[in-house]
Amino acid sequence: MNGRVRAGDPLPPLRVPAISRTTLALYAGASGDYNPVHVDADAAREVGFEDVFAHGMLSMAYLGRLLTGWAPQRRVRSYGVRFTAMTPPHAEPVCTGTVSAVQDGAAHLDIAVTLADGTVTLRGTAVIALADE
Amino acid sequence: MAIDTAAVGTRSPDLTVEVGRGRLRLFARATGEHDPVYTDPAAARAEGHRDLPVPPTFLFCLEMDRDDPWAYLTGLGIDPRRILHGEQRFTYHAMAYAGDRLTLAAHISDVYTKKGGALDFLVRTVEVTRADGPVATLTTVLVVPGSRDAP
Numbered sequence: 001m002n003g004r005v006r007a008g009d010p011l012p013p014l015r016v017p018a019i020s021r022t023t024l025a026l027y028a029g030a031s032g033d034y035n036p037v038h039v040d041a042d043a044a045r046e047v048g049f050e051d052v053f054a055h056g057m058l059s060m061a062y063l064g065r066l067l068t069g070w071a072p073q074r075r076v077r078s079y080g081v082r083f084t085a086m087t088p089p090h091a092e093p094v095c096t097g098t099v100s101a102v103q104d105g106a107a108h109l110d111i112a113v114t115l116a117d118g119t120v121t122l123r124g125t126a127v128i129a130l131a132d133e
Numbered sequence: 134m135a136i137d138t139a140a141v142g143t144r145s146p147d148l149t150v151e152v153g154r155g156r157l158r159l160f161a162r163a164t165g166e167h168d169p170v171y172t173d174p175a176a177a178r179a180e181g182h183r184d185l186p187v188p189p190t191f192l193f194c195l196e197m198d199r200d201d202p203w204a205y206l207t208g209l210g211i212d213p214r215r216i217l218h219g220e221q222r223f224t225y226h227a228m229a230y231a232g233d234r235l236t237l238a239a240h241i242s243d244v245y246t247k248k249g250g251a252l253d254f255l256v257r258t259v260e261v262t263r264a265d266g267p268v269a270t271l272t273t274v275l276v277v278p279g280s281r282d283a284p
Contacts, residue, residue, distance in 0.1 A: 016165060023163065030156070030163035032197025037214050047214045056218040057193055061164040064189040069168070073186055073228065080222030080272075 001071045005107050005130060011097035014066045018092045019054050027058045054087035059113045059122050066095040066111065071128045077106060081124030091115045097126075105130050136209055136244040136253045136277065144240040145205055150198045154231040157185045160194070174231075187229040192261055192269050193221065195237055205241065205257070211277055219254065220274035226267040236262050242272070253277040 021039070028039050033055055036043035044052045060081055067076055087093065097111040106129050113122040154174070161171045169176035170186065177185050196202055203213040229235060243256035259271040 026159075026163040030159040031191075031194040032202070033194070034197075035203075035213060043214065047212070057190055057221070058164065060193075060221060061160075061166075061188070061190045065164065065166055067189065072180070073189060076189055076225055078222070078224045079189055080220065082220045083218050086217075 001107075001128075001130070005099055005102055007099050007101050009099040011066060011070050011099075011109070011111075014062065014069065014095040016062050016093045016095070018090050019058070019087065021052065021089055024052060024054060024058075024089070027055055027061075031055065031057060033057065052089060054089070054091065056083040056087075056122070059083075059087055059093055062093055063095045063111055063113055063122060063124070066097055067109075067126055067128065070097070071107075072132070074132060075129040077127045077129060079124070079126040081111070081122045083121065084123055085115075085119050085121045087115065087121050091121075093121065100125075102130070135246055135250055136211070136255055138244055140209055140241050140244055140255075142240060142242075143205065144238070145199070148196070148199055148237045148239075149234055150195050150237070151234050152187055152191075152195075152229065152231050154185050157187065157191065157231055160188065160191055164188075182228070182230060184230040184232050187231070187233070189223060189225070190221075192223065192229070192235075192271060193273075195235060195261065196239065196259065205239075206255075206275075209255075211255075215278065217276040217278065218273070219276040220272070222272040224270045226269060227263070227265075229261070229263065229268050233263055235268060238262070251278070 024038050038055050093113045097109045099107050100110045101108040106127050109126045114120050158172050170180050206213050239259040242258040245254050255275045257273045261268040
């Protein structure tokens, strides 16, 4: 967040390296979410998925990095997303955001995560105070 | 089988967890976070934090410290492998840091059905507090596919 913030301002995009199966295992351990559909292809197939898929919360963590890279975390008032598509292994997410409005001392952001083929996997909003309170 | 609306209001036992620096460092590594504020206490203090900050979405992970984090689903006859995370929202009241003891009060706040019963939705709300006051409110919407009664 540099200088005056205006509606329409884009945030610098955050490009994430391809999500490997190792990344999924690391995130399972770090998050404590051991749901096997994210790390065990056999378990994923057993319940009808073709393969493992990334935790939605991993993408939400990447998108959180977009926010805290733009403004100090103490200014983040709210942050919410809808998960709109699954993220397969080897996907390369790109996190983007735009200021949709500035009101009551806060920037309102429209944010999203998009894969290389154009699939939008997360879409949401965040409210970030323009100054420390 | 649709989710029984009587589930609304069901509370999970309160959970108190202490956030450790090691866990936060692992989380930073797993999420590609290279900002030293999230891994180095000295860098965190230089930015005015009293210890490593708990990143915005890590609060969701605190519930995974339950003995069985999916008990509220299996108790309703829902297979945790079949659910999808539909939405997640955080409202922040105060920063949390490594070393904090955080208490989670969780309950099922809504259940509803869409597409003629093809999809059930379960909404869970978690209030995270510390001894000095509220930290955050989490809202999770889970999608439970294919729970419609067989014809």
